[in-house]
Amino acid sequence: MNLNIKTNNQEKCDHALVDLYNVYDPEVGLNIVDLGLVYEINFNEENKNVECIMTLTSQFCPMGEAITSDTTNSLSSSFPEWKVNINLIFDPPWDFSKISQEGKEFLGH
Amino acid sequence: MISPLIGGLQKTTNYKVVLPFYLYASIGFLVGTILLFFSTDAVNVHHFNPQTLAITHTMALAWGTMIIFGASHQLLPVLIEGKLDSDLLAYLTFGFAAIGIPILVFGFYIFDMGLTLQIGGLLINIAVIFYMVNVIASSFKSKHRNVHAWFVIMATVWLFSTTFFGLLLVLNFSYPIFNKNSLDFLAIHAHLGIVGWFVLLVIGVGSRLIPMFLISKYTNNKTLWWIFGLMNGALILFILLFLLETPTIFYYLPISMGLIAVLLFGNHCYKAYKVRIRRGVDQQVTTSLISVAQMVLPIFALIVALSILPSESNPSIAILYGFCIFFGWLTAIILGMTFKTMPFIVWNRSYRNNAHRAKTPTPKELFNDNVYKIMLYVYLIGFLTFIVGIMLLQQLILKIGAIALIIAAILYVYNVFITLTHKPKLT
Numbered sequence: 316m317n318l319n320i321k322t323n324n325q326e327k328c329d330h331a332l333v334d335l336y337n338v339y340d341p342e343v344g345l346n347i348v349d350l351g352l353v354y355e356i357n358f359n360e361e362n363k364n365v366e367c368i369m370t371l372t373s374q375f376c377p378m379g380e381a382i383t384s385d386t387t388n389s390l391s392s393s394f395p396e397w398k399v400n401i402n403l404i405f406d407p408p409w410d411f412s413k414i415s416q417e418g419k420e421f422l423g424h
Numbered sequence: 425m426i427s428p429l430i431g432g433l434q435k436t437t438n439y440k441v442v443l444p445f446y447l448y449a450s451i452g453f454l455v456g457t458i459l460l461f462f463s464t465d466a467v468n469v470h471h472f473n474p475q476t477l478a479i480t481h482t483m484a485l486a487w488g489t490m491i492i493f494g495a496s497h498q499l500l501p502v503l504i505e506g507k508l509d510s511d512l513l514a515y516l517t518f519g520f521a522a523i524g525i526p527i528l529v530f531g532f533y534i535f536d537m538g539l540t541l542q543i544g545g546l547l548i549n550i551a552v553i554f555y556m557v558n559v560i561a562s563s564f565k566s567k568h569r570n571v572h573a574w575f576v577i578m579a580t581v582w583l584f585s586t587t588f589f590g591l592l593l594v595l596n597f598s599y600p601i602f603n604k605n606s607l608d609f610l611a612i613h614a615h616l617g618i619v620g621w622f623v624l625l626v627i628g629v630g631s632r633l634i635p636m637f638l639i640s641k642y643t644n645n646k647t648l649w650w651i652f653g654l655m656n657g658a659l660i661l662f663i664l665l666f667l668l669e670t671p672t673i674f675y676y677l678p679i680s681m682g683l684i685a686v687l688l689f690g691n692h693c694y695k696a697y698k699v700r701i702r703r704g705v706d707q708q709v710t711t712s713l714i715s716v717a718q719m720v721l722p723i724f725a726l727i728v729a730l731s732i733l734p735s736e737s738n739p740s741i742a743i744l745y746g747f748c749i750f751f752g753w754l755t756a757i758i759l760g761m762t763f764k765t766m767p768f769i770v771w772n773r774s775y776r777n778n779a780h781r782a783k784t785p786t787p788k789e790l791f792n793d794n795v796y797k798i799m800l801y802v803y804l805i806g807f808l809t810f811i812v813g814i815m816l817l818q819q820l821i822l823k824i825g826a827i828a829l830i831i832a833a834i835l836y837v838y839n840v841f842i843t844l845t846h847k848p849k850l851t
């Protein structure tokens with residue numbers, strides 16, 4: 316399984332992913348990791364700061380606020396003492412190739 | 425600790441702006457079907473009669489237009505890739521339309537072509553002006569105006585043309601505005617609304633939403649621009665031919681243009697369906713796809729009507745045409761799209777800030793899916809039965825069809841009601 320999520324701390328990233336697998340796009344019904352919305356998760360040990368660089372299927376996705384809020388809550392749950400920053404980017408834009416194999420299977424492929 | 429705000433995310437339209445339109449429209453649908461039940465004897469008389477006018481305007485305004493107003497306030501930011509310009513204008517649109525529509529419908533029902541209709545028509549026009557200003561201001565403040573946005577902009581301009589012309593026709597009963605009777609212009613008024621407003625808007629929004637809900641990568645802006653040109657061209661040509669009083673044979677040209685546009689749209693949806701990422705298609709999208717197929721029915725009814733003109737000899741063909749549009753295509757797409765949009769708006773209202781703090785239901789769990797399925801089957805039975813009733817001019821069949829449609833409307837209202845009154849459940 317190659318999720319192509321960049322990180323500066325693989326161990327902590329794996330810990331974060333456990334919870335992020337439970338963050339769903341409410342319309343698609345698929346979690347944001349398999350949907351390919353998470354690009355990068357970085358950790359700043361000094362400032363106790365976790366930054367998640369992610370995207371949405373569209374900048375004007377009506378569920379965008381809910382998804383980012385859910386992601387924030389998820390990371391706060393994984394790292395209770397840490398400050399969570401969600402950095403939402405749209406370049407590169409999300410496309411279908413970013414869906415994982417598991418995600419494609421979930422969608423019937 | 426949680427970051428206060430996430431940059432780069434476009435805020436969605438406030439749910440308080442949108443949801444009243446949905447509630448109002450659902451009641452409008454129920455009222456429309458009840459009026460239909462009590463007006464089945466009007467299917468074989470000329471369509472300019474109190475019952476048919478009241479039903480048509482209930483379905484066109486209270487049902488179709490109000491729900492499109494609601495949905496478009498929510499979806500406009502997605503289409504124009506910007507934000508809704510003014511919540512206040514949206515509230516004013518609702519307020520004036522909500523008061524004006526029942527006055528207008530009542531005016532038609534009691535056949536008062538004077539003050540009652542004038543007040544209703546004026547209030548509706550004010551509502552439409554507020555809506556048009558909001559759509560145009562939102563669109564032109566956005567950096568991006570894609571083909572979908574142009575569909576919505578043009579549809580809105582046609583809507584205002586429809587309601588303003590309608591108001592002039594009403595005034596023409598009391599004051600000599602035109603040198604002809606208002607009845608002579610009904611076809612223009614009707615097609616401004618049907619083609620200019622409903623068809624253009626549904627194609628513009630549907631061509632964006634259907635691929636989005638299917639998670640399909642198919643897109644073809646060139647085809648959509650062709651559809652845009654053909655539909656607008658067909659409408660303008662129809663109006664010119666009508667005003668120039670050309671022979672019937674000429675009307676086949678705009679009808680053919682419209683038919684080609686509808687077939688292109690159908691093909692667009694089919695191609696999006698073929699390359700969809702999401703294999704399973706839910707009932708709501710299926711309903712919307714059925715409605716795309718239903719778009720062809722009124723065109724065939726129109727061709728039949730034209731081929732046996734004058735329609736006075738067979739007024740039920742004109743009724744069949746209107747029925748296929750308002751109770752067929754338009755109703756089907758609304759039945760489907762209501763439950764692809766409204767539950768998400770309510771879900772956002774209830775769980776946007778609570779997600780992941782506890783287990784939340786999915787948007788689809790906010791309404792009763794079994795009731796939805798029953799509603800869909802009952803609706804299709806009612807729709808087809810009523811068509812048979814129109815063709816055979818059998819009152820009993822018409823009544824059975826109308827009862828089925830009332831039941832479908834009750835089930836629809838039930839699902840809308842339980843969705844709107846949903847209380848957050850965190851477990």
